[in-house]
Amino acid sequence: IALEIVAETGSTNADLLARAVHLQQPTLLWTQLQTAGKGRAGRAWHTPPGSALTFSLAWKFNLPLQGLLGLPLAVGVVIAEALRSYGVEARLKWPNDVLKDEGKLAGILIETVVDKSGQVATWAVIGVGINIAQAADLSAQTGRAIGAATELAREPERVMATLLDGFAQALPVFEQHGFAAFVEAWNTLDAYAGQTVNILDQGQVLHSGQAAGVDASGRLLLDTAQGRITIAAGDVSLRIR
Numbered sequence: 001i002a003l004e005i006v007a008e009t010g011s012t013n014a015d016l017l018a019r020a021v022h023l024q025q026p027t028l029l030w031t032q033l034q035t036a037g038k039g040r041a042g043r044a045w046h047t048p049p050g051s052a053l054t055f056s057l058a059w060k061f062n063l064p065l066q067g068l069l070g071l072p073l074a075v076g077v078v079i080a081e082a083l084r085s086y087g088v089e090a091r092l093k094w095p096n097d098v099l100k101d102e103g104k105l106a107g108i109l110i111e112t113v114v115d116k117s118g119q120v121a122t123w124a125v126i127g128v129g130i131n132i133a134q135a136a137d138l139s140a141q142t143g144r145a146i147g148a149a150t151e152l153a154r155e156p157e158r159v160m161a162t163l164l165d166g167f168a169q170a171l172p173v174f175e176q177h178g179f180a181a182f183v184e185a186w187n188t189l190d191a192y193a194g195q196t197v198n199i200l201d202q203g204q205v206l207h208s209g210q211a212a213g214v215d216a217s218g219r220l221l222l223d224t225a226q227g228r229i230t231i232a233a234g235d236v237s238l239r240i241r
């Protein structure tokens with residue numbers, strides 16, 4: 001894996017997306033300051049200076065695009081397990097968040113480029129932001145509870161090395177076996193198992209029920225009054241009710 005470090009950039013995902021098809025090897029781009037971070041569906045990811053570990057990893061999978069559906073959840077497992085090895089009580093929220101206590105500790109944004117050069121391959125640019133400092137105004141700015149793992153700020157290089165190791169081990173496993181190889185770990189780390197939740201689409205409640213973990217494709221299992229249903233990630237959001 002090639003490692004690149006830059007002092008400042010708009011978005012590490014945008015930078016690697018632009019270069020993905022020309023990359024000769026997996027590449028990790030780590031920035032000290034990200035000024036225009038992205039979330040899902042055009043939402044913003046905020047990174048006040050010094051408050052986060054911010055990086056993207058470009059990885060080529062010999063899979064069609066649909067083979068990557070469960071990847072955000074597998075990446076959540078990699079991050080949560082890496083952070084837990086530092087004593088951080090990281091848990092997972094479907095589909096793509098890492099929580100600490102009730103707050104959002106890390107965000108994951110995966111963007112893809114289908115390689116049209118020959119055999120079936122897809123570049124995934126895996127963007128990760130992990131809060132390592134309490135940024136006072138972040139919670140007000142986002143209207144959401146924020147989690148921060150301040151203990152990681154002491155040794156960011158070592159944490160990055162642990163994360164890199166985790167990805168190097170897990171992504172080939174994902175390529176071969178898909179999310180099925182991660183489903184048990186995901187369900188063990190599920191922050192909302194057994195809790196009553198709402199599934200929202202643009203603020204509207206689509207479904208309510210008890211969260212019952214995820215299946216081997218990474219779909220949410222929800223026990224509703226009408227019985228168990230499965231929900232694909234798409235662009236819905238999960239909220240505790």
Ligand code: ATP
Pocket residue numbers: 038039040041043044045046047096097104105106107108129131138142143144145146147236237238
């Ligand atoms: P959900 O579905 O839970 O609403 P999401 O998965 O759609 O979240 P993302 O797209 O992953 O959210 O992340 C963008 C959102 O994260 C923003 O809308 C904002 O509320 C929140 N956010 C932005 N910056 C941070 C940060 N540094 N720490 C925690 N949360 C943040």
